[in-house]
Amino acid sequence: MGAVETDSPASRTALGAARHRAVHQLLEGGVIFTDPLAVPVTGDDPAWLAARALEEADRRMRWFVCARSRYAEDTLARAVSAGVDQLVVLGAGLDTFAYRNPFRDLRVTELAHPATQAWKLECLAAADIAVPGSVRHVPVDFGRDRLADVLAASIDPSRPVLFWWLGVTPYLTAEAVRGTLTVLGSLPHVAVVLDHASPTSAETAEAQDWMRRRRERVAGLGEPWLSEFTAEEIPGLLRACGLDDVRVEDEGVLIRRLLGLPPSTSPRATHLALASTGWPTTGEGRAQRL
Numbered sequence: 243m244g245a246v247e248t249d250s251p252a253s254r255t256a257l258g259a260a261r262h263r264a265v266h267q268l269l270e271g272g273v274i275f276t277d278p279l280a281v282p283v284t285g286d287d288p289a290w291l292a293a294r295a296l297e298e299a300d301r302r303m304r305w306f307v308c309a310r311s312r313y314a315e316d317t318l319a320r321a322v323s324a325g326v327d328q329l330v331v332l333g334a335g336l337d338t339f340a341y342r343n344p345f346r347d348l349r350v351t352e353l354a355h356p357a358t359q360a361w362k363l364e365c366l367a368a369a370d371i372a373v374p375g376s377v378r379h380v381p382v383d384f385g386r387d388r389l390a391d392v393l394a395a396s397i398d399p400s401r402p403v404l405f406w407w408l409g410v411t412p413y414l415t416a417e418a419v420r421g422t423l424t425v426l427g428s429l430p431h432v433a434v435v436l437d438h439a440s441p442t443s444a445e446t447a448e449a450q451d452w453m454r455r456r457r458e459r460v461a462g463l464g465e466p467w468l469s470e471f472t473a474e475e476i477p478g479l480l481r482a483c484g485l486d487d488v489r490v491e492d493e494g495v496l497i498r499r500l501l502g503l504p505p506s507t508s509p510r511a512t513h514l515a516l517a518s519t520g521w522p523t524t525g526e527g528r529a530q531r532l
């Protein structure tokens with residue numbers, strides 16, 4: 243593993259994503275994504291959290307952040323029922339799954355930027371959230387470290403493993419995204435749930451304006467978006483990296499279904515995908531449903 247900058251600040255966008263999940267519990271009862279640890283891990287006062295999240299723009303992002311976690315956890319549940327017992331959370335931020343993991347045999351490895359990982363451990367301790375023995379914390383910088391070496395030292399790469407890579411690819415260059423996916427795609431039995439930024443040209447003027455403001459905001463936090471992919475580009479990229487079975491998900495359909503809303507007729511880009519290769523097969527030789 244190469245050198246990592248340990249003096250860089252913890253990720254502010256990780257706190258932002260965690261606050262979206264927390265506010266969702268408070269304002270919407272976790273209807274898209276239920277997470278009883280979402281509020282405590284932020285260390286925030288629930289009344290303050292609920293009051294700061296009433297803007298329409300916040301709501302759009304909140305639903306997306308919750309939908310991608312819901313999709314990831316639903317995919318994990320199916321993988322576990324197919325016998326998978328390794329989950330790697332790439333760029334884990336304040337994700338709380340590992341601390342409420344209901345699956346007895348599932349090992350969870352959180353790979354995270356060193357400063358963010360150290361801060362997360364402080365947040366967990368401050369909230370009295372216990373760290374189970376099934377969790378490993380491994381520091382990594384996707385832009386610098388040799389991920390293959392990190393994985394070889396932290397999981398059994400010869401057996402099936404599910405990766406979550408949520409909210410991270412926009413902060414990496416396209417080259418770094420491709421590099422990471424190439425390592426994942428070289429594993430024999432692997433699936434990855436990931437999201438990505440998309441060019442907004444396919445969306446309404448209102449959505450484009452919202453996205454422009456969002457980009458400006460995260461750049462102002464020192465975490466600019468460095469890559470984006472269209473829903474058409476993503477399958478080609480994933481296949482070129484060795485992940486031959488690719489599904490592009492329309493998170494808008496998922497969100498509206500979970501909220502009990504009718505399907506949308508507005509044009510919009512999608513930002514979520516599931517890709518795998520060599521996934522465990524059923525007795526009939528078909529790949530297990532992911």
Ligand SMILES: C[S@@+](CC[C@H](N)C(=O)[O-])C[C@H]1O[C@@H](n2cnc3c(N)ncnc32)[C@H](O)[C@@H]1O
Nearest residue numbers: 253255256259333334335355383384385408409
């Ligand atoms: C928006 S947060 C998402 C965190 C978490 N996955 C979630 O869904 O809440 C972005 C995450 O990307 C991580 N990240 C960004 N660039 C990184 C890099 N070069 N190496 C490792 N992690 C990185 C940050 O530390 C942060 O945790």
